[in-house]
Amino acid sequence: MSDILIVDDERDIRELVSDILEDEGYTTRLAANSEQAMAEVNANAPALIILDIWLKDSKMDGIDILMTVKRSNPDIPIVIISGHGNVELAVAAIKQGAYDFIEKPFNIDKLMVVINRAMEASRLRRENQDLRRKETHSAELIGDSHAFRNMCAQLEKVTHSNARIMFSGPAGSGKEAAARFVHENSERASGPFVCVSSAGIEPERVEEVLFGRESAERGVEQGLLEQAHGGVIFFDEVADMPMGTQSKILRVLVEQQFTRVGGGDKVRVDLRVMSATTRDLTALIREGLFRQELFDRLNVVPVRVPGLEERREDIPLLAEYFIELLHKTQGLPRRDLEDVARAHLQTMRWPGNIRQLRNIMERALILGDSAQPIGLGDLQSEVQPGDASAPQEAKIILSGALTALPLREARELFEREYLLSQIHRFGGNISRTASFVGMERSALHRKLKSLGVSTAKGQG
Numbered sequence: 058m059s060d061i062l063i064v065d066d067e068r069d070i071r072e073l074v075s076d077i078l079e080d081e082g083y084t085t086r087l088a089a090n091s092e093q094a095m096a097e098v099n100a101n102a103p104a105l106i107i108l109d110i111w112l113k114d115s116k117m118d119g120i121d122i123l124m125t126v127k128r129s130n131p132d133i134p135i136v137i138i139s140g141h142g143n144v145e146l147a148v149a150a151i152k153q154g155a156y157d158f159i160e161k162p163f164n165i166d167k168l169m170v171v172i173n174r175a176m177e178a179s180r181l182r183r184e185n186q187d188l189r190r191k192e193t194h195s196a197e198l199i200g201d202s203h204a205f206r207n208m209c210a211q212l213e214k215v216t217h218s219n220a221r222i223m224f225s226g227p228a229g230s231g232k233e234a235a236a237r238f239v240h241e242n243s244e245r246a247s248g249p250f251v252c253v254s255s256a257g258i259e260p261e262r263v264e265e266v267l268f269g270r271e272s273a274e275r276g277v278e279q280g281l282l283e284q285a286h287g288g289v290i291f292f293d294e295v296a297d298m299p300m301g302t303q304s305k306i307l308r309v310l311v312e313q314q315f316t317r318v319g320g321g322d323k324v325r326v327d328l329r330v331m332s333a334t335t336r337d338l339t340a341l342i343r344e345g346l347f348r349q350e351l352f353d354r355l356n357v358v359p360v361r362v363p364g365l366e367e368r369r370e371d372i373p374l375l376a377e378y379f380i381e382l383l384h385k386t387q388g389l390p391r392r393d394l395e396d397v398a399r400a401h402l403q404t405m406r407w408p409g410n411i412r413q414l415r416n417i418m419e420r421a422l423i424l425g426d427s428a429q430p431i432g433l434g435d436l437q438s439e440v441q442p443g444d445a446s447a448p449q450e451a452k453i454i455l456s457g458a459l460t461a462l463p464l465r466e467a468r469e470l471f472e473r474e475y476l477l478s479q480i481h482r483f484g485g486n487i488s489r490t491a492s493f494v495g496m497e498r499s500a501l502h503r504k505l506k507s508l509g510v511s512t513a514k515g516q517g
Contacts, residue, residue, distance in 0.1 A: 059083045061172070062103040064094040064122070065138070070161075074107060077165055078172070091117035099325075102130050105175055107168075108155075110139035110146065120153060127154040128322050131277050132182065134175035138163060141162065156228045198238050199378045200233070200371035202484075204363040208235070211360050214243045214321035223295075223355050226332040229412035232333040233293060235362050240289045245329055251281050256297035263302045264318055271320035282315065285328055289439075292332040296341055300348070305349045330355065359480025365407035365414065369484050373399045375411065379418040380431075389419070390427035396435045403482040463512065473508040476501075480510075 061083050061366055065071045068089070075085040086103065088094040090112055097103070106126065110119035117125070123135055137150040140161035147158035156175045159168060198209060216239050223234040233252065240250045258266050269280030292298065298306065309315050314325045332355045341347040365372060376394055384391040391431060400428055421435040477495070483489040491501040505511075 059176070060086065060101075060103045060105075062086045062088060062094065062097050062106045064088045064091075064106060064112070064119075065136070066090065066111070066115070067109075070109075074168070077169070081169065091115040091122055094122055098126055098130065098133075102133060104179065105136045105172065106133060107172070108135055108137055110137060110150070120149060123150065123153050123155055127325055128271065128277055128320065131279060131312070132179065134179050136168075136171055136175060138168075197378075198234060199375050200368060201374065201450060202368035202370040204368045205371055208360065211358075212239055215239060215358050215360070217244065219329050221329070221355055221357040223329045223357075223359050224331065224362055225359065226333075226335065227364040227408075228335050228408055229410035230362045230364045231325070231411050232362045234411075235360065236289070236291050236331045236333065239331070240329075245328075247290050248284050250289045250291065251285035252291045252293055253281055255292055255294050260299050263299055264305065267306070268315050268317050269320075269324075270318040277317070279318075280317065281473040282309065282326055282328065283324060286326045287327045289331055292330070292355075294334055294336075295332040296334045296336040296338060296347060300346070303348045303351050307348065307354060310351075310354045365410045367484070368405045369482055372402050372414065375414055376402055376418055379415045380422065383419055383422055387419075389422040392422060392425070392427065393430040395430045395432040397480065398431050398436060400482065401433055401436055404478045469508060472504070473510060476505060476508070477510060 059082065061078055063071050063074050063078075063085055065074075067088055071087045071089070075087060078085050086097050088097055092115070094106075094108075095117075098106075108119050112122075114119055119139070119328050121136060123137070126133060126135065131154065134156040135154065137147075137155045137158045138161055139146060139158070150158050156178070157171045159171060179425060198212075200203075200206075200209075212235060222236070222239065224235055226232055237250060240246060253267065265280070266281050267280045269283055270278050272278075292306075305315070309326070310330060313327065314323045317324060338347050338352050338356075342349050342352060365375075373394065376399070380391060380394070385388045402414070402417075409416070417436065418431075425431060425435040476490070479490045479494055480487070483493065487501060488498055491498040494501070496504070
C-alpha cells in the first residue's frame with residue numbers, strides 16, 4: 058500500500074512533492090483545500106497524508122483535518138508541513154496524532170526520510186496486529202469422514218463470496234476453525250480476522266468493546282468492529298449477545314457504520330460477518346431472547362459443523378495431527394498410537410469434541426513414557442468404573458461382572474457389548490463394522506439378531 062495524499066493550498070508545492078514521490082515509486086493524490094482532502098479520505102483511505110497547516114479558502118485548517126481523520130482512521134500516519142513553524146504548533150500537531158512536523162521550506166531528502174519511516178512504522182504496526190490476531194489459531198481442517206466432507210463442500214461454495222455465515226454445532230466441534238478456513242481462502246485473506254466472544258465480554262462493556270470509544274483524556278480507542286475493517290468479524294456464541302447490543306449490531310449490518318461510545322462521528326467499516334452458536338436460536342426467538350431480524354441477517358448461509366461422535370472415523374487422524382502439532386509447538390515427544398488406543402478413542406463419548414481430544418492427547422504426551430507408543434494405559438484416566446462416558450464393554454470388564462457368569466452367558470454378553478462398541482465406533486455403518494471384525498455382512502446381521510441387537514439405524 059503506497060498511496061499518499063498531498064494536501065497543500067500551493068499548487069507548485071503539491072505538484073513538486075507529487076513528482077518526487079512518484080519517482081520513488083509511490084502513487085499520489087492531490088487536494089487544495091479541506092473539502093477536497095476529506096472527499097479523498099472518505100472515498101478511499103490513503104496510506105499516508107502530507108498535510109499543510111494553513112489552507113486558504115478552506116472550512117478547516119490542518120489541525121482540524123488531522124483531528125477529523127484520526128477519529129475515523131487512526132492508523133493513517135500524517136506528516137504536517139508548515140511555512141509558519143513554531144514549537145507550540147509542532148507540539149499541538151504531535152499531541153493530536155501527527156507522525157512528524159516539518160517546516161517549510163523543507164529539505165526533500167529529510168521529507169523522504171520521514172515519509173519512509175512513517176510508512177514502515179505503519180506497515181509494522183499492521184503486521185504486528187495481524188500476528189497477534191492469528192497466533193495460536195489454526196485454520197487447518199482435518200478429516201475424511203462423510204460428515205466432514207459434506208461440511209467442507211459447503212465451505213468451499215461460500216469461500217469466494219461475501220455472504221454472512223452462521224455456524225452451528227456442539228461446543229468444541231471446530232466452528233471457529235471452519236470460519237478461519239473460509240477467511241484464509243477468501244479474497245479477504247490479507248485482512249484481519251477478529252473473534253468476538255459474546256459470552257466473555259461484561260454486559261456493561263459490550264458496546265465499548267465492539268464500537269470503541271472517544272474521550273478527551275485518551276483520544277480514540279478502536280473497538281473490535283473497527284479493528285476488523287477490511288476483513289472478518291466472527292461472533293462466537295452469538296446467542297449470548299445482550300438484547301440491547303443485538304439491535305445496535307443489526308444497525309451496523311444494515312448501514313456498515315456506527316458511532317463510537319462518547320463520539321459523534323460515523324465510522325464506516327467494510328466487514329464480512331460470520332457467527333456461531335451451540336444453541337437453538339429459533340427457540341430463543343420464540344422466547345423473546347433473540348431478535349428475528351438479526352437472525353435473518355446472520356443466517357444467510359447456515360453451515361453445521363459435526364461433532365466428533367458424528368465423525369468417529371476422523372478421530373485417529375485428528376489424534377495424530379495433535380501429536381505432531383504438540384511436538385512442534387510445545388516440544389512434547391512424538392509418539393505413535395497403538396491400535397488398541399485408536400479403537401478406544403473411537404468408542405469414547407466426546408461431549409467436549411475436538412477440544413477434549415486435544416486435551417487428552419496433550420495429557421498422554423506429558424504423563425506417558427516418551428519411549429513407548431500411546432496405548433490403552435495412557436488413556437485409562439478417561440475410563441473409570443461407573444463413569445457414564447465409559448464404553449459399556451469397558452465397564453463390564455472393569456467391574457468383574459463377566460467372572461460371575463457361566464461361560465455361555467459371559468461369551469454372549471461379551472460379544473454383544475463388543476459388537477455394539479464396534480458399531481458405535483464406526484458410526485452405525487454395518488459394512489465397515491463387518492470388515493473390521495472379520496465377518497461377512499450377512500453373518501454379522503444374523504449374529505446381532507441372535508444377540509437381540511437392533512440394527513434398524515445401521516448404515517449399509
